[in-house]
Amino acid sequence: MMIKRLKEILGGIEGISAWRIIDRQIQGQELFFIRREVDMQRSKDVRHTSVAVYRDFQEGSNRYRGSVLVQIHPTYTSEEIRALIQQSLDSAQYVRNEHYPLVEPGSEALEIPESSFTAQSLEQWLAPLAETIYDQEDGEDARINSTELFLDGVDTRIRNSLGLDIGYHAYEGYLELIVESSGSAGEVELHRSLRFSEFEPEALAAEVRKQLRYCRDRAAARPAPHLKRCPVLISGDPVSDFFQYYLTQSAAESVYSGISKAKVGESIQGEEIAGDAINLTLEPYLKNSPSSAPIDGDGLALRSTQIVEAGMLKRYWGPLRFCHYLEVPPTGAFRNFTVAPGSKAREELRRGAHLEVVAFSDFITEPLTGDFGGEFRLAYYSDPDGQRYPVTGGSVSGNIKDVQAHMYLSRETQSTTGFQGPLVIRLPEISVAGSAAT
Amino acid sequence: MKVSPSTYLSKIKKPLQHLVQILSRDFSYVSLLSTDSIGMRFSVRKRAIDVRQSDWCERGSVIRVFDGHRYFEYSFNNLKGDSREDIESLAVEISRRFQRDAAKVKELPFTLPELPFISEEPLSGSWQGEVGILADTVSTEETTRRLSRIKDRAFDGSEHLVEIEVRFEHMRVSKLFLSAKKDLEQSYSWAQGYLIPVLRKDDVIREMFAMYSGLKGAELIDEMEAGLPETMNIAEELLAAERIEPGEYDVILSPGIAGLLAHESFGHGVEMDMFIKGRAKAAEYLGKAVASPIVSLRDGARAAEQTGSYWFDDEGVPGGNTLVIEKGIFNTGISDLLSALRLGTLPTGNGKRESFERKTYARMTNTFFTEGEDSLEDMIASVKRGYLLEEFLSGMEDPKNWGIQGQILYAREIREGKLTGKVVSPVFMFGYVPDVLGSVSMVSREVQHFGSGMCGKGYKEFVKNSSGGPYIKTVMRLG
Numbered sequence: 001m002m003i004k005r006l007k008e009i010l011g012g013i014e015g016i017s018a019w020r021i022i023d024r025q026i027q028g029q030e031l032f033f034i035r036r037e038v039d040m041q042r043s044k045d046v047r048h049t050s051v052a053v054y055r056d057f058q059e060g061s062n063r064y065r066g067s068v069l070v071q072i073h074p075t076y077t078s079e080e081i082r083a084l085i086q087q088s089l090d091s092a093q094y095v096r097n098e099h100y101p102l103v104e105p106g107s108e109a110l111e112i113p114e115s116s117f118t119a120q121s122l123e124q125w126l127a128p129l130a131e132t133i134y135d136q137e138d139g140e141d142a143r144i145n146s147t148e149l150f151l152d153g154v155d156t157r158i159r160n161s162l163g164l165d166i167g168y169h170a171y172e173g174y175l176e177l178i179v180e181s182s183g184s185a186g187e188v189e190l191h192r193s194l195r196f197s198e199f200e201p202e203a204l205a206a207e208v209r210k211q212l213r214y215c216r217d218r219a220a221a222r223p224a225p226h227l228k229r230c231p232v233l234i235s236g237d238p239v240s241d242f243f244q245y246y247l248t249q250s251a252a253e254s255v256y257s258g259i260s261k262a263k264v265g266e267s268i269q270g271e272e273i274a275g276d277a278i279n280l281t282l283e284p285y286l287k288n289s290p291s292s293a294p295i296d297g298d299g300l301a302l303r304s305t306q307i308v309e310a311g312m313l314k315r316y317w318g319p320l321r322f323c324h325y326l327e328v329p330p331t332g333a334f335r336n337f338t339v340a341p342g343s344k345a346r347e348e349l350r351r352g353a354h355l356e357v358v359a360f361s362d363f364i365t366e367p368l369t370g371d372f373g374g375e376f377r378l379a380y381y382s383d384p385d386g387q388r389y390p391v392t393g394g395s396v397s398g399n400i401k402d403v404q405a406h407m408y409l410s411r412e413t414q415s416t417t418g419f420q421g422p423l424v425i426r427l428p429e430i431s432v433a434g435s436a437a438t
Numbered sequence: 439m440k441v442s443p444s445t446y447l448s449k450i451k452k453p454l455q456h457l458v459q460i461l462s463r464d465f466s467y468v469s470l471l472s473t474d475s476i477g478m479r480f481s482v483r484k485r486a487i488d489v490r491q492s493d494w495c496e497r498g499s500v501i502r503v504f505d506g507h508r509y510f511e512y513s514f515n516n517l518k519g520d521s522r523e524d525i526e527s528l529a530v531e532i533s534r535r536f537q538r539d540a541a542k543v544k545e546l547p548f549t550l551p552e553l554p555f556i557s558e559e560p561l562s563g564s565w566q567g568e569v570g571i572l573a574d575t576v577s578t579e580e581t582t583r584r585l586s587r588i589k590d591r592a593f594d595g596s597e598h599l600v601e602i603e604v605r606f607e608h609m610r611v612s613k614l615f616l617s618a619k620k621d622l623e624q625s626y627s628w629a630q631g632y633l634i635p636v637l638r639k640d641d642v643i644r645e646m647f648a649m650y651s652g653l654k655g656a657e658l659i660d661e662m663e664a665g666l667p668e669t670m671n672i673a674e675e676l677l678a679a680e681r682i683e684p685g686e687y688d689v690i691l692s693p694g695i696a697g698l699l700a701h702e703s704f705g706h707g708v709e710m711d712m713f714i715k716g717r718a719k720a721a722e723y724l725g726k727a728v729a730s731p732i733v734s735l736r737d738g739a740r741a742a743e744q745t746g747s748y749w750f751d752d753e754g755v756p757g758g759n760t761l762v763i764e765k766g767i768f769n770t771g772i773s774d775l776l777s778a779l780r781l782g783t784l785p786t787g788n789g790k791r792e793s794f795e796r797k798t799y800a801r802m803t804n805t806f807f808t809e810g811e812d813s814l815e816d817m818i819a820s821v822k823r824g825y826l827l828e829e830f831l832s833g834m835e836d837p838k839n840w841g842i843q844g845q846i847l848y849a850r851e852i853r854e855g856k857l858t859g860k861v862v863s864p865v866f867m868f869g870y871v872p873d874v875l876g877s878v879s880m881v882s883r884e885v886q887h888f889g890s891g892m893c894g895k896g897y898k899e900f901v902k903n904s905s906g907g908p909y910i911k912t913v914m915r916l917g
Contacts, residue, residue, distance in 0.1 A: 032797065034715050037549040041539050044513035044795055046498060050491075068578075069490035073497040074516040075446065091578035095487045123539075127546055134548070146715045176896055178717065180838070189717060189838040193897045228684065257483060258600045259636050259643070361843040362834035366864070368636065368645050373917065375843040375868045377836070393841065395868050395917040397684070433684035433868070433917035 002049065002074060003159070009082050010051070010161070015089055017056040017065070018102055020160040022297065024048045028152040029122040035145065036134060043123075047074050053085055055092035056099065066095030100321040102298070105164040109294035109301040110284050116199045117171040122151050125199065132201045133175070136208040142181035142216040144208075145189060150174040158299035166299050171197045172290040175204075179211045183219025185392060190215045190359055190377060195417040197290040203415075214359055217390040218378045224394025225381065226434035232396050232427045233349055233356040238363035238374075240419035243339055245400050246280055248367030250307050252318035256325050259368060262313050269311035269404045275428075276409045277311035279340035282331065283420075291335035291418035300332040307337075339421030342409025349410055349426040353384045356424075357396060365400070373397030373431075391434075398430035439655070441567045443625040444474035444612035446497065451614060451623075453520040454499070458616050460529035465536070467504035467556050469617035471752055473497060473794045477609030478574070482585040484593070484601050489578060494609050494902070498794040503536050508543070508553055509776065510536050513795045554779040558619040558754070565749040567626030569655035573608035576656045581606065584659050588633070588666055596670055598637040598677060605632040606659055615754040622754055628745040628902065629658040630890040633669045639677045644863070646673035647829060647847060651889035651904070653743050672829075676848055679863035684917040688824030688852075689867070690817050690909055693886035695846060697905030698830040700805050701893070702842045703871040704728070704735050704762055705905065706835030708771035709788070709800040709895075714780050718837045720768060728768045729875035732810055735763040737772050739787055739803040744904035745889030746803035753789035753798055760786045762805075766875075774800040792899045799895050807907030810881020817880045817911045818852055825849040825916065826857065827867065840871035849916070868915045875912070882909035 003023060010019050030042040049072045057064050068088035072081055117125060129149055137143055150173065157167030173196040180189040192211050196204070234242065249268055254260035262268050269278055284302035285292045295301055298320050307317050316328050323330035350356065359378040366372065375395045382388040409422035454470055461468045477492040498515030512535055518524055543550065573581075585604045592602045608629040615622040630651040637644050648669040650661050691699060704720070712718035720728070729735075739748045739757025748757050753775040761769050773781070774789030777800050790801035818826065829847035836842065848863035889904030 028795075030797070031546075033548065037551050038508070038543055038546060039551070040509055040511065040797065041543050042511040042513070042797055043535065043539060046513060046515045046795055066487075067489075071491050071495055075450075075497060091489055094579045094582045095489050097486055123542055126542075131547060145717060174898075176898070178715070180716075187719075187838065191896055226684075257485060361836060361841060362832070364832065364845055366645075369643055369864075371864050373845075373864075373866050375834075375841065375866065377839075377841070393868075393870075395684070395843075395866055395915070397681075397864075397866055397917050399681075431681070431684050431917055433915055435868070435870075435915065 005078060006049070006051065006072060006081060009078065009085060013082070013085055013089060015055065016053055018054040018161045020052045020102060020158065020298065022050045023157045025155045026152050027122060028150060029126055031126050031130060031149045033130070033147045051085065053088040053092055055089055057093060063099035064096050065099045066092035066097060068092045068095065098325055100324045102160050102162050103164055103300045103320060104162055107301045109166060110303065112168060112285050112292060112294050115171045115197055117151070122153055125151055128199065132204050133177070133208050136205050136212065140216070141183070142179055142212040145178040145180040147178070148176040158295060160299060164299045166295055168294050170290065170293065173197060177208065177211060179215040181215040181219040183216070185219050185221050188215060188218045190218060195290050196288050197292065198288040200288055203288070214378050218392055221378060221390035221392035223436035224379065224391040224434040225436050227355065227432040229429040230432045231352065231354040232430050232432065233354055233424050234427065235356070235358055235424045236414070237416050238360055239414070239422060239425055240416050241363055241365045242372060242400070242425060243280065243337070243421070244365055245367045245370055246278065246308060247337065250313055250316055252316040252322035252326050252328065255316055256322050264313050264315055266313060267311050268308055268313040270401060271405070273311050273405050275406045276342040278308055279306070279310060280308035281306045281338045282317055282334040283336045283338055284334065286336045286415065286418065286420055288415060289336050289418050293335065296332035296334070300330060302332045302334060305331045336418045338419070339409070341411045341413050342422050344408050344411060346410045346412050346424050349408055349424055350382065354382050355396070355432055356380045370400035372400060393435035395433045396430055398427065403427045403430060439569055439572050441569065441572070441610055441625045441627045443564070443566060443623060446474045447472055447612055447614045447623065450517065450520050453525045455616055456522065456525050457529055458618070460526060461501065461503060461533060462618055464533045465503035466506055469502045469615065469754060470499055471794060472499040472614045473612065475609055475611045477607065479605065479607040480581050480585055481603055481605045482582060482589050483603050484589065487582060489582070492607050492609055496793045500791070500794045501532060504555060505536065505540050508550065510539050511797065512536065515794070556775065556779065558617060560619045562621040564623040567653055569627045569653065570657035571655040572627065573629055573655040574610065581656070588663055591666060592635055592670055596637065596674065598639050598674065600636045600638045602635040603632065604662070606662070608655060615750060617754060620754045622750045624749045626653060626748065627655055628652065628889070629654045630745065631658050631662045632890065633662060633666060635670060635673045637673050637677055642677055644673065644676040644679065646676060647831065649888060649890035651745050653745070653747055675861050676863050679848060679861045682849065682862040682865050682916055686913060686915050688821045688911065689914045689916070690821065690824070690826045690911050692826065692828045692909060693907050694888050695827045695830050695844065696807050696907030696910045697888050698833045698844050699842065699874065699910070700735055700807050700907055701802060701905040702833040702835045702844065703875060705737065705802045705805040707837045707840065707871065708762055710771040710773035710781060710783070711777040711800040712837050713771060714777055719840050720771065720837070723768045726768060727766050728872060729763055729766040730878040731766040732881050733763055733766050733875055733878050734761065734808040735806070736760060736808060737762055737802055737805040742804035742806065742887050742904065744804045744887045746903035751787045751789040752791045755785045755787045755789060757803065758787035772800055772802065774798050790901050792901055796899060799899060801895065801901050802893060802903045804887060804904045806885055806887060806905060807881070807910060809883050809885050809908050812880040812882050814882050814909050817882065817909055818857060819855040820880065820911065821852040822854060824852050825862070826852060827865065842869050842871055842874065866917045868917065874914055877913040878910055880911035884908055
C-alpha cells in the first residue's frame with residue numbers, strides 16, 4: 001500500500017528523471033542476559049523505506065545526474081511525502097554529478113540458499129541459541145559474564161523507475177559475548193561480537209569455548225615484554241580488517257576520486273612478492289554471513305568476481321555509478337569477500353620467535369594509508385628459547401605497504417562476518433610495544 | 439532562532455497518551471518514547487556531491503512495560519492510524535504481544551529475576567533549543583555552494599591535495615516521553631562538520647581530519663571555512679611525518695585527546711549498567727583515589743552545551759550534571775533508570791538509546807575534565823622528552839581491566855621543553871587508567887568540547903555525545 005502510494009506520488013511530480021526505492025521490513029527479537037539471568041526481552045516490527053530522487057540536467061556538453069536520498073517513514077501522510085519529494089527534486093539540481101545510469105531490469109539474480117532460521121519463528125530460535133551458548137560453560141575458572149542476542153528477519157525490496165523490482169529475505173543474527181575469568185593477572189574479561197545468518201550450533205559452541213579458553217589464558221597472562229620489533233601473527237576478525245586495504249585500493253570510487261593509484265594488470269601487493277601472493281574474490285553469498293545478498297543497493301545482480309589474482313589487480317569493483325565513470329563493467333557493491341588460503345600450515349607460521357595476537361582491544365586498519373595496529377588483550381609470545389606463554393597489555397603497529405611483500409597466509413581457513421579466508425597472517429617484523437615493568 | 443517542535447509528535451500525543459492509559463490496565467508500569475528527528479547531510483568532494491537525509495533520522499516509538507516481575511519493550515514505526523478505534527486495536531495487539539513474550543521468557547531454561555518497579559514523581563514540560571541559523575531554512579543551493587567554495591579554496595592552496603571531503607550535517611531532534619506521571623517534550627538541533635583532505639607527495643599519502651560540532655545550525659559552516667587554512671597546513675606537515683619509536687613518554691594531551699581519555703577511562707568505565715554486570719572495575723573504587731588530586735571530571739546532558747545535551751533522557755529522567763571525579767576521588771558513576779533501580783542509587787539522566795529501535799543503556803552525554811591552573815607554554819617547557827598529542831581518530835574502552843587504547847592522527851615532538859617541529863603519525867596510545875590519571879601533573883585553564891562523531895557501547899549502540907577537557911600532562915605508552 002505504502003509503495004503503491006509512493007510510486008503514484010513519484011509519478012505525479014513533474015521533472016523527476018528517475019527514482020529508486022529501497023524498502024526494508026524488519027522483525028526482530030532480542031534477549032539480554034546477565035550471567036544466566038534474563039535481564040530483558042525486546043521485540044521490534046519496523047519498516048525503513050528510502051527514496052533516491054534523480055534529476056538530469058545539462059550544462060554545455062556535460063550531462064549531469066543530481067540526486068537526493070530521503071527516508072519515507074510509514075507514518076508520513078501523502079502530503080508530507082509529496083512535499084519531501086518535491087523538495088528533494090528541487091535540491092537535486094544543485095548536486096552536480098557526472099551522469100550515470102540506473103540498473104536495468106532483466107538480469108537474473110543469484111538464488112540465495114534458504115537459511116535454517118526459516119524453519120521456525122524468530123522467537124522460537126532464541127532458546128536454542130541461548131542454550132547452545134550457555135551449555136559451553138564447563139564449570140572451570142572462566143564463565144560467561146553477559147550476552148546480548150539479536151535475531152532479525154529482514155525483507156528487502158528494491159525498485160526503480162526503469163521497472164526493476166527485485167527482493168530477497170535474509171536473517172541477521174548478532175551475539176555480544178562477554179566472558180570473564182580470574183587468575184594471576186586478576187579478574188579479566190574478553191569481548192566478542194559475532195554475526196551470523198544460520199543456526200550452526202557446532203560453530204557457535206566452538207567460538208564460545210574458544211573465548212572461554214582465551215579468557216582463562218588472559219587471566220594467567222604476563223605483561224607483554226618490550227620487543228621493539230618482532231614477527232607478528234594475527235588471526236580472527238583482524239585478518240578480514242587487514243584485507244580491507246586491498247578492497248579500498250581496488251574500489252572504482254577510490255580510483256575515480258584519485259585516492260588510489262592501483263592499476264589493472266599491475267601488482268596491488270607491491271613489487272617482488274617474496275611471501276604469499278593474495279587472491280581476493282568478491283562473493284554475493286557466503287554461508288552463515290548476514291552480509292550475503294543476491295543484489296546490491298542499486299538492485300544490480302551480484303556474481304562471484306575475482307579482483308586480485310596472485311597479487312595482481314584483475315579489475316576494479318564497485319557500484320554501477322563509479323564503474324560507469326571508469327568505463328569498466330559494473331560488478332556491484334559487495335559486502336562479502338574471500339581470500340584464498342596461503343602456502344603454509346599454521347604450525348609452520350609459528351616457527352621461530354614471534355608474537356601471535358588472538359584478541360585486540362580494537363584492531364584498526366587505515367585503508368587509505370595502510371597503517372594498522374592496536375592494543376592486544378591477549379597474545380601468545382614464543383620467545384627465542386622456544387617457550388610459548390600468554391601475554392597481555394602490549395601493542396603492535398605497522399604499515400601494510402612495508403609488510404605485504406613478506407607476509408604469509410595460513411592454509412587453515414576461517415569464516416568471520418562477510419569473510420572467508422586464511423585463519424592467520426604472519427607479518428614480518430613490525431613494531432611491538434610492551435607493558436612489562438622495565 | 440528557536441527550534442520548532444515536531445508537528446507530528448504534537449498530533450499523535452493525545453492518541454499515544456490514550457495508548458499508555460489502555461496498556462496501564464494490563465501492566466503496572468507503562469512508558470512510551472516517540473521520536474521524530476530529521477536532518478540532512480551534505481558532502482562535497484572533488485568530483486562528487488552527495489545530499490541525503492542524515493543517518494540519525496528516525497520516526498517511531500518504543501513502549502516499555504512492567505508485568506510485575508520484569509520489563510519488556512516493543513519498538514514500532516507503523517502507527518496505522520490515530521483514531522480512538524485505531525489506538526484501542528493497537529493496544530490490544532501490543533498487550534497480547536507482551537503477554538506472549540512474558541510467557542515465552544518463562545519457558546526459557548534460565549533464571550528470571552524479580553526486578554524493582556519504576557516509581558516516578560510527576561513531571562511535565564516542553565523544551566525548545568536555540569541555534570544561530572536553523573540549518574533546514576537554508577537552501578541546498580546555498581549549502582552546497584558554500585561547501586564547494588571551501589573545497590575549491592583547498593585545491594587552490596595546495597599542490598599536494600588529491601581529494602577533500604567537506605561534510606556538513608544537521609539534525610533537529612524531537613522526542614516525546616509519556617507515562618502515567620510524565621509528559622515531556624523536547625526539540626533541539628545540533629550540527630557537525632568535517633574537513634577531510636587527502637594529500638599525496640611522491641609515494642606518501644596522508645589524510646587529515648578537522649571536526650566541528652555544537653548545538654548549532656548553519657553558522658557552523660563559518661567555523662569550517664575559518665578552520666580550513668590551519669587544517670591544510672597540518673595536512674601538509676603530515677606528509678613529512680615519521681613513525682614514532684614505541685615507548686613510554688611524557689605526553690601533553692590536547693583538549694581533544696583529553697576528551698578521548700575522559701571518555702574511554704572514566705566515561706565508559708563508570709557507566710553503571712556495567713556495575714550490575716560486574717564489568718566495571720571502578721565499582722570497587724567509589725570514594726577512593728583514582729587520579730591525581732588536580733583531576734576532576736564531569737558528565738552530564740546539562741553540564742555543557744554540546745551534542746550530548748538534552749533536557750530529558752530516553753527514560754524520561756531529567757538530564758544531569760554529575761561530578762564523576764572530584765580532585766582525584768571517584769565520586770559517582772553515571773546511570774540509566776533501570777540500573778539505578780537495581781543498584782539502589784539515583785538515576786543521573788544518562789539512559790540513552792541509539793534510536794527508538796534499541797534498548798536503553800547507561801551512556802555518556804558531555805564528558806570532560808575540568809580546568810586546571812597551568813598554561814600550555816609552561817606544560818611544554820616542563821617536558822624533557824615527549825610528545826604533544828593532537829587529533830584523535832578513535833578509542834576503545836576496557837572497563838573491567840582499565841586498559842585504554844586510542845588512535846591519534848599525529849603528535850608533535852618535544853625535546854628539552856621545546857617543540858622540535860618533528861611530527862609523527864599515526865600514533866597509538868595505551869595505558870592503564872589509574873597510572874595515566876595518577877600521573878597527571880599539569881592541567882591547563884581552558885576547557886574545549888568536541889561533539890562530532892559517535893560513541894558505541896562495545897561495537898554497537900552508536901549515540902551522539904561530546905567529550906573534552908583542557909590540555910593535560912601525563913605519562914603514556916605510545917606505539
